[in-house]
Amino acid sequence: MKNLVYALFLLIILAACKDDEIDPKTSFTKIYDSFRSDQSYYPIDIVATETGFLVLTSQSLKNTDDDRNYSGVQLIELDEEGNYVAETTLNAEQYDSPIGDFMTIDDMYYFVMMDNNKRAQLASVGSSIESLVITPLSNGLTWPLAASLSTNDNIILLSFDGTDQTIISLVNLDGTATTNAAYSIGTNNDIAAVIFDHFTDPERYGLPFFCGQLSETTYYFNGIYDHTLSLVFTNLGQNPTGVCQGQGTDGGLTALLPLPSGGYSLFGYQFNDNFIQPNQAIANDVVTSSINFMNVPFSEYKSRTPANIVSYERNGTMYSVIAAETQSRQIALNVFDIATSESVGVLKIGNINPYTLSSIKVDEDNNLLVLGTTLVSGRFPRVFFKKISEKEMSDLIQ
Amino acid sequence: MIRNAFLFASKAALIAVLLLSSQSVLAQRNMKPRLPGSEYQNFLKTQWWLGLKFGANFTQPNPKDRYSSVTPINYDTELLEKTYENFSQPGVLIGLDLSFYHKGVSVAITPVFKQIGYHYKSNLEWTGDLDTETFETEYSIKQTASFIELPISLRYEIIKQGKLRPYIMAGFQYSFALYANKKTDIKHTDYITGTPQTYDGGSVTVDVKEEFQNYYGALAGLGFGWDVGNIRTVLEVSYAYGLSSITDTDKRYSENDLVSLGESNDETNINGINASLSVIFPLRYIDNTFSSR
Numbered sequence: 001m002k003n004l005v006y007a008l009f010l011l012i013i014l015a016a017c018k019d020d021e022i023d024p025k026t027s028f029t030k031i032y033d034s035f036r037s038d039q040s041y042y043p044i045d046i047v048a049t050e051t052g053f054l055v056l057t058s059q060s061l062k063n064t065d066d067d068r069n070y071s072g073v074q075l076i077e078l079d080e081e082g083n084y085v086a087e088t089t090l091n092a093e094q095y096d097s098p099i100g101d102f103m104t105i106d107d108m109y110y111f112v113m114m115d116n117n118k119r120a121q122l123a124s125v126g127s128s129i130e131s132l133v134i135t136p137l138s139n140g141l142t143w144p145l146a147a148s149l150s151t152n153d154n155i156i157l158l159s160f161d162g163t164d165q166t167i168i169s170l171v172n173l174d175g176t177a178t179t180n181a182a183y184s185i186g187t188n189n190d191i192a193a194v195i196f197d198h199f200t201d202p203e204r205y206g207l208p209f210f211c212g213q214l215s216e217t218t219y220y221f222n223g224i225y226d227h228t229l230s231l232v233f234t235n236l237g238q239n240p241t242g243v244c245q246g247q248g249t250d251g252g253l254t255a256l257l258p259l260p261s262g263g264y265s266l267f268g269y270q271f272n273d274n275f276i277q278p279n280q281a282i283a284n285d286v287v288t289s290s291i292n293f294m295n296v297p298f299s300e301y302k303s304r305t306p307a308n309i310v311s312y313e314r315n316g317t318m319y320s321v322i323a324a325e326t327q328s329r330q331i332a333l334n335v336f337d338i339a340t341s342e343s344v345g346v347l348k349i350g351n352i353n354p355y356t357l358s359s360i361k362v363d364e365d366n367n368l369l370v371l372g373t374t375l376v377s378g379r380f381p382r383v384f385f386k387k388i389s390e391k392e393m394s395d396l397i398q
Numbered sequence: 399m400i401r402n403a404f405l406f407a408s409k410a411a412l413i414a415v416l417l418l419s420s421q422s423v424l425a426q427r428n429m430k431p432r433l434p435g436s437e438y439q440n441f442l443k444t445q446w447w448l449g450l451k452f453g454a455n456f457t458q459p460n461p462k463d464r465y466s467s468v469t470p471i472n473y474d475t476e477l478l479e480k481t482y483e484n485f486s487q488p489g490v491l492i493g494l495d496l497s498f499y500h501k502g503v504s505v506a507i508t509p510v511f512k513q514i515g516y517h518y519k520s521n522l523e524w525t526g527d528l529d530t531e532t533f534e535t536e537y538s539i540k541q542t543a544s545f546i547e548l549p550i551s552l553r554y555e556i557i558k559q560g561k562l563r564p565y566i567m568a569g570f571q572y573s574f575a576l577y578a579n580k581k582t583d584i585k586h587t588d589y590i591t592g593t594p595q596t597y598d599g600g601s602v603t604v605d606v607k608e609e610f611q612n613y614y615g616a617l618a619g620l621g622f623g624w625d626v627g628n629i630r631t632v633l634e635v636s637y638a639y640g641l642s643s644i645t646d647t648d649k650r651y652s653e654n655d656l657v658s659l660g661e662s663n664d665e666t667n668i669n670g671i672n673a674s675l676s677v678i679f680p681l682r683y684i685d686n687t688f689s690s691r
Contacts, residue, residue, distance in 0.1 A: 028467075028650075029657050035473040037524035037531045076471070084469045352602060352659055376468070376660065377535040377586060378599070380524060 027367070027389040030082040031374055033382050040381040042071065042203070045100030046371040047109050048363040049127040052079040055371065056111055057383055058098055058202070059089065069200050070096035073113050075129045082385055088129045095121065095134070097199055099209075100359065103149040105173065112137075112147045112157060114199075120144040120159055122175050139177040141169060143195065145209040145223060151216065154178070158211040158221045160185075160195050166223045168211060168234060181236040186227035194249050195224060208254040208306065218284065222253055231256065233284035242284040247271075252290050257309035257320055259338055265320035266293065267307035273297035274305060278320050278336035278343075302327045308360045311338075312368065314390075314397055319344065321360060321368065329354035331372055335397055345396040349386060353378055366390040444500045446681035447630060451495040451508050453674030456485040457516045459541075460640060461664040465650060468522070468660035480518045480539075480664060485671065487515035487540070495632065495676035497553065504553040504565075508676070512573070513544040514668065522660075532589040535599065537661065543578035543610055543644070547571055549617060551636075564622040571615055571638060578610040579603060580656060604656055609663050611646040615639050617672070632676040640667030 032041070032055075040060040047054050055078065058071035073090040090113075098113040110124050120141040125132045143160035150156050155171040165182040172178060185191050197205035207229060211221035217235045225232050229252035231244040246252025251270040258264055263279045268290050275294035282288065301307075307324040318338045326332050326348070335345040349355055354375045361369040368388040373381045388396075459482045466478040493510030522535045551569025584599030619636025645663040656662075 024647075031468045031660050032471050033468050033473075033522070033660075034471045035524055036526060037533050038526040082469070084471055087471060352600075377522065377524075377533065379533065 025080045027387050027392055028082045029384065029386045030078075031376060031382055031384045032076065032084060033376055033380075037380065041074070041383045042373060042381065043358040043371050043383045044098055045102050045111070045359045046361060046369055046385060047102035047104060048361070048369065049109065050107060051127040052077065052085065053082065053369075053385070054078070054102065054109055054125065054127075054129065055383060055385065056098055056100060056102060058096075060381075070114070071098075071202065072096055073098045075125065075132065076383065077127075077129045078385070082387060086129055088132065097144070098123075099144050099146060101148065103147065103155060105149070105153050110147075110155065110173070112144045112155070114142075114144055118142045118162060120157065122155065122171065122173070124173070135175040137171055137175045137177060139169070139180060141167065141171075141177055141180075143199070145195075145198075146211045146221065148210070148212045150213050150219075156211050156213060156219060156221075158209055158223055160224075164192060166221070166225055166232075168219060168221050168236065170236070179236050181234055181238075183225050183232065183234075183240060185224040188227055191224060191227050206306070207249060208252070210256065212256075212258065214258055214284070220256075220258075220284070222256065224249075228252070231282070231290070242286050242288075244282055244288045244290050246290050254305070254324075255307040255309045255322070257311060259311075259320075260318075261338070265309050265311075265322065265336065265338070267309060267322055267324060268293055269304060270294050270297075272303040273299070274301040274303075274307075274324065276322055276334070276336075278322070278341040279338050300326050300332065302329070306357050308357060310360050310362050310368075312362055312393065313366070314394060319397065321362075323357055323360045323370065325355075325357050329356070331355050331357045331370065333360070333368075333370070333396075344398050347388070347396050350374065355384065366393070368393055445498075447495070447497045447499060447504075447678040448681050449495050449630075449676050449678030450492075451510060451632075451674050451676040452492040453490070453634075453672060455489045455491055455512065455514060455670050455672045457487065457489065457514045458484045458669040458671075459516045459518070460667040460669050462643065462667060463665040465662045465664050466520075466660060467657050467662045478520065478522075480520045483517040486517045487542075489514040489542075489670075491547070491672060491674060493547075495678050497678070502555040502558040504555075506551050506553055506567070506569075507548070508551070508674075509546065509548050510674075511544065511576075512547045513542065514670065515540065515542040517541070520661075530590050530592055534587040536585045536587075537659070538583045538585070539661070540581045540583075541578070542581075544576045545573035545612075546576060547573040551617065553621070555623075561625045562622055563624075564620065566618075566620050567634065567636065568618040569616070571617055572612065573614065574612050575607065575610045575644070577605070577607045580606045580661075582656065582659070582661065584659075602656070602659075606656070606663075609646055609649045610644050613640055613642045613644045613668065615641045615668070619672075628679060630678050630680075632678060633674075634676070635671065635673045637669070637671055639669050642667065644668050 041057050043057040045056050055076040057074045059074045072092045073095050076087045077085040103110040108124050120137040122135045141159045146158040148156050157169045159167045167182045169177045170179040198207045213219050220233050222231050229246040229249050232240045233242040234240045253268045255267040263281050266277050268275050277293050301324045305325040309322050312319045312321050320336045322334045331349040333347040337344050356373045359371045370386040374384045376382045491510040491512040495508045497504040497506035520537045524533045549571035551567045553565045553567040555563050555565045581603045583601045586599045587596045617636045617638040621634030624631045643665045
């Protein structure tokens, strides 16, 4: 009996000593709500800063005073626990149509947007949104479509000239475009219309524009080229070096991640089907077709879903994390071992209310950041942000 | 679930009473006359008691730090706070009552299976420039959880003689979380037509065991023992005060159905009232000293 009593007391003491406190910065899910029923938020990208996070969102304002055709620009500043700190909404009469991703150089974060004359503008911001600075881009670059960082800290900008050309440029941080290469989208007026529709109704007609750099002289972009949504390889010369064609805008690539081995992790679509290749070779000096990459349609994903791919390293093994939206309006994170192309883990985000995907990122501590929209009460589009800790990622990867 | 537990408790109690009654009848017939006076007094002064305990409980949730996975951009966070109801839902407890009695003081260990329940609500409201842009959502949540609870307490008899022996008690308890689930009823009210229209937004029941953890607390109360033959019936009412949270902080925002709705557990301690009836019998009847021949 005495031993039992001692054991119970010991149990209680141990329980009292149990450290219940964990670092709330480790992992969380947050939904950022506005009391305005006429506001909708469509986040674009998130970046971890020295003091927390910055979220770039396009915002739809549909009140009686606002009849703009394009989405507004909003920045939201969060602390390290994901708590709301501040936000700034740019003057809707001046700026709209923000594009990601955030590009990080030192402790500054850059993104591109459009002014009311359709000219591309470079915005830079530090950890605090109060430090926002806007710089117009030179060389008359208009209708910005996508941007990314080059290896020597220039900005690679994909844009549209408003008539018939897709332009890829290298832009200095002072806004000067040093190199431009223009490629015809085709002469059919309908193909220009799909780009305008991308700006005026991105939810319905948005296209997966993106761009990047493969080597010192080789760049790529996913954009409209020769009447088709194509993955175009270029050395910024007069003609592309290679093209992976889609099928009009009814087929093509949705997301792409160049791998160190020379292959690519990719997510693509062909009409209402979607396909994934964790490690696919794509020749960058010939003309190919994206339909050849569709071995098995992934019927789980919704038609024309946005997708995002990041690389993730754990215990020396490289993985591709491929995120996209499911038919049941969840976000599915599918983790593939790059070496074997095998799926090693799946995580679904969202249950009752619909969830849509904007961006996934890996921070310096190897946590996965997932950004998107959820419809609060099934009705109001609001930004959600989920931070998945490295430990949770380790649990996910089998 | 509660009805089933009550039925189970009732059946168990009935069986226990019948078993103990039969034992006490045998003991009374075989033993009591053989005990000399002094031994009989010793028998009463120092004794082990064992039996069944069953009863009911009502929970008083005690939220500490408030949490929500919804973060307001342009309204007050306090508007998201949940409203808890106290003592709103009966729970059950059933288990063993083991005590060591010596001259009016008992050390009691009463491991029980305990089911608790409580309600809370939260509301969200959105407005626009016009009244017709108003929309409201109400989440009405019924939380149930069950534990294996290990209380250890001291009972001090106020009156040490007679058949009716009132006592006061105090102690600690440690509770192991077994399961938990949350039933959420959603109700929307839409003003878009000019007339508020309330409609059912569905009902979601989610297993939330992962979000709960073991907890401990203190308890104090009073009761009385009533000797009928060789059976002691103990009626006890106690108030339990949770000293640690039942919410697993680590899992607060883990992926589940409710987090995606904006629901997240507050840091909550569990207080409550327990009322129980124990039917116990003396263990020394089976000791060699008092063994029947």
